[in-house]
Amino acid sequence: MHRYLFASVAALGLAACGGNTSADADGDGEITGAEVAEMADEMVKPEAGQYRATTELVELEAPGAPPEAVEMMRGMMSRSFEYCLTQEEADRGFEEMARESQDENCSFEKFDVDGGDIDAVMTCSGQGEGTMRMTMQGSGGRTSSEMTMTMEGNIPGQGEGRMVMNTSHERIGDCPAEG
Template identity: 40%
Template sequence: MRAALSLIPVMLLAACGDGPSVDKKNASTAEVAQSVADAGMKLKPGRWEMTMKFDRLEVEGMPAEARQTMQQMMGQSRKFASCLTPEEADKPDGSFFGQQGEDCRYDSFTMGGGRIDAVMTCKGKGEDAGSSARMKLAGTYSADSYDMTMDMDGTAPNGKAMSIRMAMASRHAGACKGDETS
């Protein structure tokens, strides 16, 4: 789940129309960040308000009580806000585009012309050792908004299969207010 949420900042990239594009294969998060920066794509600083909705969350062997709780959450939206400083917007590093190091790599990353498509594979370390995930991200973006769908299939640290589908929509909401969660 942490890996899935780590993809959110990459969706905040602001570029319009037929402007710059990035097309990477088998690349680290740092390489993607550098390619985005080299292409002149900049993040729009300020407050971003996001709505996230889980459409599917399945974990093999999940106890009945936990499954019932998850089913009640399905289809419900969660809202939160984040603040991106001008400094972060001007110089995003690899950590901004997901987990750094060899834990996660983009199998493919294509962004341009208002569309983004990416596939990332992550392998857990430390307390998450034994876990793995493959995430597919697809959607549209502009300077002031994005709408994305993320599908993730993987294995939890206990070896059980899991599958998640969520939709995310975000809008730039002006200046930061100081009450953002990140």
């Protein structure tokens, strides 16, 4: 599940790309990790600083799961934390993150950006875990982003289900001084 969330963060960063663009650069109907990374290399880079990230599980359908398991998942997936994006990380932009989000088990069905808006669909298959299809819609810029992700498919340990999550990242100041 964390792999899917990491991939969505990479996709969200790409929303800061300008213009109306599909990642399917060669028009063959398949969107490769290289095509997504190429788009990431050409986009606006994030601003360095201290960020607050918030993830909220707003919907969970896990047929057959006991209510306490659903509440435990809701607690694990709904959280807020802060992190420092260093100048070095900001200078690298989203290309490295986009490359890391792709593996042989995941592929994009759709990846369109228009200004700061994103509309993407990614499918991942895990060994023995079935398939998870993730739809990502949101917007982002140099200092903030918001996205809604809908994941449908096999939820590990729960069977077929559906989750809807909202995520946001907001620059809240400079990174704390080390000392």
